[in-house]
Amino acid sequence: MFTPKLVSVLREGYGIHQFTKDLTAGIIVGIVALPLAIAFAIASGVSPDKGLYTAIIGGFMVSVLGGSRVQIGGPTGAFIVIVYSIVSKYGVDGLIISTLMAGIILMILGFSRLGNVIKFIPYPLTVGFTSGIALLIFSSQVKDFLGLTFNGNPVGFLEKWGAVFSHLSTTNYYALALSVGTIVIIVGTQRLFPKIPGSLIAIILTTAAVCAFKLPVETIESRFGEIPTGLPHLMIPSFNWGQLQAYVQPAFAIALLGGIESLLSAVVADGMISGNHRSNMELVGQGVANISSALFGGIPVTGAIARTATNVKSGGRTPIAGIVHAITLLIIMLFAGKWAKLIPLSCLSGILAIVAFNMSEWRSFKAITRGSRQDITILIVTFLLTVIIDLTVAIEIGMVLACFLFMQRMAKVSHVSVITDQMEDLIEKEDPDATDKLNIPKHVEIYEVNGPFFFGAAHKFRDSIKALEKRPKIMIIRMRNVPFIDSTGIHNLRQLVKDLAGSKIRVILSGVQPDVDREIRNAGLAEIIGEEYIFPHIRLALEKATELSAQFRK
Numbered sequence: 001m002f003t004p005k006l007v008s009v010l011r012e013g014y015g016i017h018q019f020t021k022d023l024t025a026g027i028i029v030g031i032v033a034l035p036l037a038i039a040f041a042i043a044s045g046v047s048p049d050k051g052l053y054t055a056i057i058g059g060f061m062v063s064v065l066g067g068s069r070v071q072i073g074g075p076t077g078a079f080i081v082i083v084y085s086i087v088s089k090y091g092v093d094g095l096i097i098s099t100l101m102a103g104i105i106l107m108i109l110g111f112s113r114l115g116n117v118i119k120f121i122p123y124p125l126t127v128g129f130t131s132g133i134a135l136l137i138f139s140s141q142v143k144d145f146l147g148l149t150f151n152g153n154p155v156g157f158l159e160k161w162g163a164v165f166s167h168l169s170t171t172n173y174y175a176l177a178l179s180v181g182t183i184v185i186i187v188g189t190q191r192l193f194p195k196i197p198g199s200l201i202a203i204i205l206t207t208a209a210v211c212a213f214k215l216p217v218e219t220i221e222s223r224f225g226e227i228p229t230g231l232p233h234l235m236i237p238s239f240n241w242g243q244l245q246a247y248v249q250p251a252f253a254i255a256l257l258g259g260i261e262s263l264l265s266a267v268v269a270d271g272m273i274s275g276n277h278r279s280n281m282e283l284v285g286q287g288v289a290n291i292s293s294a295l296f297g298g299i300p301v302t303g304a305i306a307r308t309a310t311n312v313k314s315g316g317r318t319p320i321a322g323i324v325h326a327i328t329l330l331i332i333m334l335f336a337g338k339w340a341k342l343i344p345l346s347c348l349s350g351i352l353a354i355v356a357f358n359m360s361e362w363r364s365f366k367a368i369t370r371g372s373r374q375d376i377t378i379l380i381v382t383f384l385l386t387v388i389i390d391l392t393v394a395i396e397i398g399m400v401l402a403c404f405l406f407m408q409r410m411a412k413v414s415h416v417s418v419i420t421d422q423m424e425d426l427i428e429k430e431d432p433d434a435t436d437k438l439n440i441p442k443h444v445e446i447y448e449v450n451g452p453f454f455f456g457a458a459h460k461f462r463d464s465i466k467a468l469e470k471r472p473k474i475m476i477i478r479m480r481n482v483p484f485i486d487s488t489g490i491h492n493l494r495q496l497v498k499d500l501a502g503s504k505i506r507v508i509l510s511g512v513q514p515d516v517d518r519e520i521r522n523a524g525l526a527e528i529i530g531e532e533y534i535f536p537h538i539r540l541a542l543e544k545a546t547e548l549s550a551q552f553r554k
Contacts, residue, residue, distance in 0.1 A: 001113070002281050004065045006319040018317060025316030026324025029072055029307050032197040033059070033325060034332055036307075036355070038220070038340065039348040040075040041299065043140055044083035045153075046092065047224050048340065049333075050299055051075050053232045056329045058293040058301030063322025066285035067278030068266040072307040072322050073289055077355045078261055079254070079300045081136045082391060086250045088155050093237040094247065099294035100237075101251035106259060106287030115279030121260060123488035124371075124379040125398040127364045132386025132394065134359035137352055144349040145179045147172025147217060157387050175217045175346035178206045182350025195314075199351045206347040207339075220348075221341035229337040232296040253392040254290070258302040262286050265303035271499065272312045306358065368487050370522045374405040375487045409452070409484060440542065441549040445472035450481040453489035453516070471505060474545050478538060480511030490523045497529055506548060509534045510541035 033055050041051025055074035062073025086095045109115070139157060142164050143150075149170040154160045182202040189198030210217060220227065266277040282303075289301040311321050368379050378401055385394035440446060485493075497507050512520065512534055520526050526534060535541040 001278060002111075002284065003278070004281060004285065004319075005067055005069050005278065006064055009069065009318045009320075014318065014320070019320065021315035022318055022321040023324055025311050025314035026321040027328050028195075028197075028314045029311045029316070029321065029325040030328025030332070031200055032310055033072070033074055033304075033307055033329060035197075035199045035203050035343075035348070035351055036304075037075055037329070038343070039351050039355075040077060040080060042220070042224075042345070042348060043077075043080045043137065043352055044075075044299055045087040046083070046095070046299060047227075048220055049228045049232075049337075050297055052227075052329060052333050052337075053296055054293045054298035054301055056326050056333070057232070057296050057298055058289040059329070060323060060326035061289035061292050062262075062285055062301065062303065063319040063326070064285075065281075065288050066303075066319065066322075067281030067283075068269055068303070068308075069275055069277070069318055070269045070273060070308055070311050070316055070321065071262070071266055071277070071282070071303045071319075072311050072325060073262075073286070073301050074304050074307065075299055076261060076302055076304050077137050077352070077359055078130070078133050078257055079302070080140065081133055081386075082250065082253050082257065083299050084140065085155060085390070090247070090250070093239060094250075095299065096235065096237040096294045096297070097239050097244075098247045098250040098254060099290050099298075099300050101247055102254035102258065102300065103287040103290030103292075103294065105251060105255035106283050106290060108287075109255070109259060110280045110283030110285075110287060113280050115263065115281075115283050121399070122375075122378060122402045122486070123364075123491050124368050124375045124486075125382050125395070125402055126260065126264075127361050127368060128379045128382030128398060129386045129391060129394050131360050131362070131365050132383045133391065134356045134361075135387055137359070138356040141349040141352045141356070144218070144345045145176070145353065147175025147346055172217060172346075174215045175344070178209070178215075178217060178344055178346040179350040179353070182206060182347045183353060186351070186354050199354075202351065203343055203347055206344055207342050210344050211342060215344075218345045219341065220343050220345065223345065225341075227333075227337045227341050229334055231334075232298075234295055235297045236295075249392060253395075254300045256395060257391065258286055258290065258300060259283055261305070262303035265305040265308050268305055269308050269312060271495070272309065273317065364491075367523055371487050371490075371519060372484075374409060377405065378402050441546045443473040443549045444476060444542075444545045445474070446476045446478055446538075448478040448481070451483075453479075453482050453485040453493075471503060473504070474506045474508065474548055475500065476508045476510055476538070476541050476545060478510050478541075479513070479516060480538070482516055483513065485516050485519050487523075490519065490525055494523075494525055494528060497525075507533065508541050508545060510536075510538045512536060 037051035037055040038048040039051070041048050041054070058075075059073045062071055066073070083095060086098055090098070136157060139160050142148075142160075143153065146164075146168070148164065148167045149172075150163055150167045154163050185202040185205060186198035189196055189201055209215065210219065262282055263279055266279070266282055269275070270277055286302060293299065293301050311325070316322075365379065368375050378398055381401060382394045382398035385397055500507055507529060509529060517534070520534070533544065535544065
């Protein structure tokens with residue numbers, strides 16, 4: 001449980017063939033991470049070198065001590081809002097202290113074996129605050145995107161947009177053209193040359209244009225000065241022990257968001273490589289990474305989903321790729337950092353606009369709005385609280401609201417009855433649809449779900465299916481005792497169907513109750529499974545399974 005994946009990989013045996021793939025993937029991810037590390041740092045209200053330090057030191061520690069084979073660590077867009085708020089209120093020293101405390105909290109969560117607890121966060125809540133963060137990131141970039149000129153940068157969402165609208169007359173059309181051009185280059189590169197990092201191409205072209213034509217736009221150098229090209233130094237923050245309590249809330253916010261994002265990234269990576277991460281070790285590794293990053297002047301670290309996916313698609317399969325990614329960034333910083341100061345800020349704002357769009361999860365947001373009123377309530381409340389008030393408050397209230405709404409739903413479907421052993425036997429004998437009385441054809445296996453298919457049971461269900469040693473060719477999921485299903489249940493069922501389809505396993509649903517059937521159809525899951533494979537009764541499902549099974553015997 002507490003053995004880093006790197007140690008396991010080296011024990012299993014590591015050859016030159018895989019090293020070549022990891023080396024290539026690490027270099028590619030390092031190049032992709034360069035503009036993002038700089039952009040995330042600037043958007044967070046700190047100097048660009050701190051983003052590079054975070055990606056180098058934090059990314060290295062995540063790969064060395066983490067619980068995932070392919071996780072890439074570093075600064076991410078999700079932290080922009082939190083970091084900017086902490087820096088505005090407590091300064092850089094306050095950010096360092098909060099990050100150190102967050103690292104300790106993550107290590108405690110990992111060693112307490114609470115890595116799996118984060119899976120119980122409802123899906124609408126995750127989508128709600130992620131979409132809220134995406135909107136806040138975009139809002140923070142409008143000033144540089146348009147090249148507006150005004151003093152200060154308001155923290156609040158409404159105040160920020162108020163300042164933007166009141167200074168639209170100061171729009172710099174050169175900056176606007178570079179921002180739009182950056183988006184066009186990134187989108188065009190993704191479509192025409194998907195293996196080439198579009199953000200890097202955009203930076204090279206826009207920087208060259210600014211230098212060649214002496215365009216009057218703000219650059220990293222004009223705002224922050226030189227980018228250090230040496231190794232980071234150990235930084236011990238100065239603080240008053242009496243003020244330590246003030247950093248507890250921001251530290252928990254960093255730890256909670258970092259834990260959620262890193263484990264979500266690890267789960268996504270597992271699906272891409274058919275692997276299994278060690279959630280508790282991942283939290284420990286993330287904790288050490290945050291402590292290390294803070295001590296050398298960096299910002300919070302977590303698993304980066306987009307860079308992790310790039311790593312996998314580029315052939316990376318072990319933590320060595322993540323280590324190479326960190327070394328690549330270090331080499332670039334040491335030998336090419338002097339050129340990074342020429343990057344126009346409008347280009348970085350265009351990159352972050354793309355990041356915000358990709359984070360928005362608008363498809364998931366739209367899908368949840370077609371679900372139950374309880375899920376919609378959690379989604380909207382979390383989204384609005386994230387945007388208008390604070391991410392920490394949004395998660396706290398969202399979790400409490402989810403628990404209360406769940407208890408309300410359970411009260412509607414739960415009942416208590418006393419059944420003796422003799423009555424249990426009688427019920428089983430009188431049940432004509434008992435599994436042991438059914439004629440189950442070869443290649444078919446029935447898996448029965450009992451009870452509400454809500455966010456607390458969805459992960460357990462999916463993990464149980466994945467853990468089956470013998471995989472049938474046809475799997476009937478019996479849902480006669482499922483009174484309702486929420487968005488997390490639908491999300492996990494959708495992912496399970498896709499995973500099994502990849503293994504050429506046909507999924508058939510039986511005994512689907514009307515309320516559950518309506519939720520499945522509203523979410524578009526019926527189209528993925530196939531209308532002809534959803535039945536109200538087990539005997540109809542078995543007839544279909546028998547028909548399919550006969551094809552395997554031919």
